[in-house]
Amino acid sequence: xxxxxxxxxxxxxxxxxxxxxxxxxxxxxxxxxxxxxxxxxxxxxxxxxxxxxxxxxxxxxxxxxxxxxxxxxxxxxxxxxxxxxxxxxxxxxxxxxxxxxxxxxxxxxxxxxxxxxxxxxxxxxxxxxxxxxxxxxxxxxxxxxxxxxxxxxxxxxxxxxxxxxxxxxxxxxxxxxxxxxxxxxxxxxxxxxxxxxxxxxxxxxxxxxxxxxxxxxxxxxxxxxxxxxxxxxxxxxxxxxxxxxxxxxxxxxxxxxxxxxxxxxxxxxxxxxxxxxxxx
Amino acid sequence: xxxxxxxxxxxxxxxxxxxxxxxxxxxxxxxxxxxxxxxxxxxxxxxxxxxxxxxxxxxxxxxxxxxxxxxxxxxxxxxxxxxxxxxxxxxxxxxxxxxxxxxxxxxxxxxxxxxxxxxxxxxxxxxxxxxxxxxxxxxxxxxxxxxxxxxxxxxxxxxxxxxxxxxxxxxxxxxxxxxxxxxxxxxxxxxxxxxxxxxxxxxxxxxxxxxxxxxxxxxxxxxxxxxxxxxxxxxxxxxxxxxxxxxxxxxxxxxxxxxxxxxxxxxxxxxxxxxxxxxxxxxxxxxxxxxxxx
Numbered sequence: 327x328x329x330x331x332x333x334x335x336x337x338x339x340x341x342x343x344x345x346x347x348x349x350x351x352x353x354x355x356x357x358x359x360x361x362x363x364x365x366x367x368x369x370x371x372x373x374x375x376x377x378x379x380x381x382x383x384x385x386x387x388x389x390x391x392x393x394x395x396x397x398x399x400x401x402x403x404x405x406x407x408x409x410x411x412x413x414x415x416x417x418x419x420x421x422x423x424x425x426x427x428x429x430x431x432x433x434x435x436x437x438x439x440x441x442x443x444x445x446x447x448x449x450x451x452x453x454x455x456x457x458x459x460x461x462x463x464x465x466x467x468x469x470x471x472x473x474x475x476x477x478x479x480x481x482x483x484x485x486x487x488x489x490x491x492x493x494x495x496x497x498x499x500x501x502x503x504x505x506x507x508x509x510x511x512x513x514x515x516x517x518x519x520x521x522x523x524x525x526x527x528x529x530x531x532x533x534x535x536x537x538x539x540x541x542x543x544x545x546x547x548x549x550x551x552x553x554x555x556x557x558x559x560x561x562x563x564x565x566x567x568x569x570x571x572x573x574x575x576x577x578x579x580x581x582x583x584x585x586x587x588x589x590x591x592x593x594x595x596x597x598x599x600x601x602x603x604x605x606x
Numbered sequence: 607x608x609x610x611x612x613x614x615x616x617x618x619x620x621x622x623x624x625x626x627x628x629x630x631x632x633x634x635x636x637x638x639x640x641x642x643x644x645x646x647x648x649x650x651x652x653x654x655x656x657x658x659x660x661x662x663x664x665x666x667x668x669x670x671x672x673x674x675x676x677x678x679x680x681x682x683x684x685x686x687x688x689x690x691x692x693x694x695x696x697x698x699x700x701x702x703x704x705x706x707x708x709x710x711x712x713x714x715x716x717x718x719x720x721x722x723x724x725x726x727x728x729x730x731x732x733x734x735x736x737x738x739x740x741x742x743x744x745x746x747x748x749x750x751x752x753x754x755x756x757x758x759x760x761x762x763x764x765x766x767x768x769x770x771x772x773x774x775x776x777x778x779x780x781x782x783x784x785x786x787x788x789x790x791x792x793x794x795x796x797x798x799x800x801x802x803x804x805x806x807x808x809x810x811x812x813x814x815x816x817x818x819x820x821x822x823x824x825x826x827x828x829x830x831x832x833x834x835x836x837x838x839x840x841x842x843x844x845x846x847x848x849x850x851x852x853x854x855x856x857x858x859x860x861x862x863x864x865x866x867x868x869x870x871x872x873x874x875x876x877x878x879x880x881x882x883x884x885x886x887x888x889x890x891x892x893x894x895x896x897x898x899x900x
Contacts (some may be wrong), residue, residue, distance in 0.1 A: 330708035334694070432692030436745065439656055439686035440709040443678045602658040604649060605692055 327442065331450040339420055343458045346412045350462055351469035353408035358473025361399050370394050381539045387558045396481040397562045400470060404491040404557035409466050413499040414527065416462055420455040421506020422519040424448060425597050430516050432605030444598045452507060452590060459499035467492040487565045490575055491557035497582035498555045504586030511593035551585055554578040609634040609787050614664035617650050624650040626811045627664065632789065637782050639802030640791035641891060646808040648791045649689065652760050656686055668756060684756035689764060691745030699729035699744050706748045717751035725773055738765045750777050757781055758789045763797060775801055799887040807894055814894045825885035828859040830877035839876060844868055850893060860885060
């Protein structure tokens with residue numbers, strides 16, 4: 327029964343998973359080609375001359391010199407829109423579909439009239455979603471590895487140095503899966519659930535950006551889980567000072583995974599207790 | 607012991623009572639028809655029995671198991687056809703039957719395929735390309751073929767053509783003959799009359815009548831004009847006769863049991879244009895749902 331549910335859930339999301347994985351691998355690979363073509367020394371000079379506004383430097387996840395290193399330039403791809411956006415797309419689409427989506431389509435009713443507990447239904451769907459997040463994070467790393475193998479950079483680097491960035495990307499997807507499932511359990515429709523999560527995510531981004539550029543509102547960093555999404559900092563740090571960054575890496579990932587799991591548990595508890603409305 | 611037991615079951619959404627203090631029992635092997643207009647509480651009652659809704663008060667049990675707290679165990683004992691079945695649209699009919707078979711721990715879909723073929727369903731077609739009626743037939747094949755003691759059908763013929771309706775009613779009769787209990791909700795009185803052993807009538811969330819079909823067939827409806835009645839005349843009927851309403855110039859009565867004992871009384875009344883006809887389910891239903899407006 328559990329196998330049948332997992333297979334069904336996997337087939338439901340297969341097309342999206344393949345698209346997101348292929349796209350993230352391709353875009354990261356393509357980005358590395360661009361990185362291999364750019365003389366970053368000129369960019370550094372531009373910053374040093376003061377031609378660039380200071381707030382841009384403040385928005386960097388690591389000091390400019392660190393970002394200019396090969397590890398920094400490669401790992402920064404995990405902070406850019408393609409990787410984060412595709413992982414978030416998968417997490418939000420699947421997480422909100424878990425309860426509100428199936429209730430809206432009306433397929434939940436026939437499923438739950440079978441001898442299946444609500445918890446089993448949510449758990450199998452989430453297990454497949456988490457697996458998909460791991461596949462997307464793995465695809466991002468494969469894109470990185472392929473780019474490193476195929477293009478020439480000014481310094482040598484190893485693909486294994488970016489495994490921590492991929493793990494951090496997976497942890498980001500995991501927290502979004504938890505939050506989306508919670509919105510799915512609480513919301514009355516999938517559209518409402520997607521709106522809630524997207525609004526929450528943008529609020530989190532805003533908190534992080536404001537805390538980085540405005541010293542007076544630096545405290546906002548305590549309100550956003552995105553302070554634990556630091557793939558560049560972790561990758562560069564682990565490559566240079568592994569004994570210092572090992573713990574930090576664990577802490578960041580544990581925080582993201584912990585919040586994700588907590589949200590999912592609340593969502594499961596809510597769903598197990600809520601009334602199931604008739605499909606409209 | 608009743609196979610289905612409902613005791614003072616109520617469901618309230620804020621100030622709206624969807625179901626109020628409903629109580630009845632269903633014996634094993636019985637076919638119970640649920641009747642009532644839209645909003646009467648039929649679907650709410652069924653969803654409470656399936657454990658989809660938490661009762662505001664009261665309780666419901668199936669085979670001694672609490673419908674809400676032990677819903678998984680309850681679902682091992684029943685199959686359900688919703689009023690508007692929605693199935694995964696990317697699967698074919700056969701894949702859908704296999705999927706639901708596997709959820710019940712069976713890879714064998716012989717019975718389901720046989721029921722579907724009997725209903726004239728093309729199992730090779732994807733659900734997305736099926737009409738509403740075809741999807742209904744597919745869901746019926748899932749619901750009617752599982753080896754469980756209870757079948758819950760919420761308006762099973764609502765989207766079907768007359769031929770398919772007749773086939774479905776025939777299948778329901780076979781299900782009854784195999785000893786299964788059936789809970790059958792419908793708007794179509796003739797269908798409920800045809801397959802049910804007993805009928806529960808709901809009105810605005812309340813159970814207003816429970817009647818065995820045997821009793822329905824034993825009752826007679828008597829209507830007459832009162833043109834020759836003296837002023838202030840009031841009927842004084844025998845115990846087996848009930849007066850339902852006296853719209854101006856007319857009288858409607860229901861006689862329960864044999865007619866012979868009341869024929870003498872009828873002959874002495876100031877009635878003209880006397881009509882006596884067997885009571886069908888329609889007349890019972892109309893007592894609660896049409897006479898209010900008269």
